[in-house]
Amino acid sequence: MDGNFVKPERLTPLQADLLNDFQRDFPLCPRPYEKIAEQLGVDEAVVLAHFQQLAEHKYISRIGAVVAPHKAGWSTLAALSVPEDELEEIAEMINACPGVNHNYERSHEFNLWFVVTGVDQRTVETNLDEIEAATGYDVLNLPLVEAYQLDLGFPIKWN
C-alpha cells in the first residue's frame, strides 16, 4: 500500500498552498487556475503543472464537489464483523458490490467498515442485501440521523 509515498516535507511552499488554500471556495470563473495563479503570484501553467504532480503523487484525490449526505442520493455507513483470516477476501467481495466506497479495516470487533451509496434509500438497502448474500455475514447498517458538521476539509500541518 502507498508504495509511491514521498515524504510530504519535500513539498514546495507553493504545493502546500495549493493543498491547503483551495479545499473550499474553489474559484468558479472561466479560468479558475489562472485566478489561483494570480493569488499566488505565479503563472497559470505553473499551477496546472503542480496540481498535476500532486495528483500523480495521490496527494489530492481530485478537485471537485463533496456532496452533502442525502441531498443528491442516499448513503449509509455499514460494518461487518469478520474473522481476521477472511478479512481480505470479504473486503474484495464487498468492493465488487454496487455503490461501495471507503472500505477500511478498523480496530474493533466490527472490523470492516464501508460506505454504500445509491440513487435512493431503496437502492442502498438492495445493495446491502446483496452484500449480505455475497458474504454470508450480517451487515450493521448505520444511516445518518443528523449531521452536526459536514466535510469542510481541514488544513494539513507541516510542523
Next chain:
Amino acid sequence: MELSPQDKALIAAIEDGLPLVSHPYEAVGNMIGLSEIEVIDRLENLIAIGVVSRFGVVVNHRQVGYRANAMVVWDIPDDCVADAGRCLAELSYVSLSYQRPRRLPDWPYNLFCMIHGREQGAVESLIEDAAKIAKLADVPRAVLFSGRQFKQRGAKYSSAKVTEQSHA
C-alpha cells in the same frame, strides 16, 4: 429534494474531478451539453442550496502523512446527543460529527466523529481533550483506528446516476 437531470449529469461529470485544463468548466460542459457559464451557474446554485457542501481540493490524507485516522463513537443519552455533537463539531481537529442509530445489543453508540492525525498517540490525546471539552469524559466510547484501506472511492458510475461521496 429532487435535482434536475442537468444537475445530476453535472455532479456525475465532475465525480472524478475537474480536468486540469485552462477552461475546465467548458470541458465539463462539453461532456454533458452545457455551456461554460451554465456549468458555473449550476455549481454556484448547488453550493448555495447545500447540495454541494464544499467545492475544491480533496486531499488524500493518508498520502500526506495523516495515517492515524480515528472514528470515535459515543453512547450518549439521545436527549444530549445534539448538544454534544455540535460541541465536537466546533473543534478544529474534528472533521465530521454525525448522529447515527444504535443497533442493540451489538452496537450501542449513537454519536460519531472523525479525528485525523499523523500519529496514534497524538490522536489519542486529542480524543481525551475532545471528551473533556464536550463533557463526554464519563460517557462510554470506542475508538476505531483505520487499518488497511481496501477501497477509497468507487469507480465512476454510469453518468445517469448520482452517487454520494461520503464521510467516515
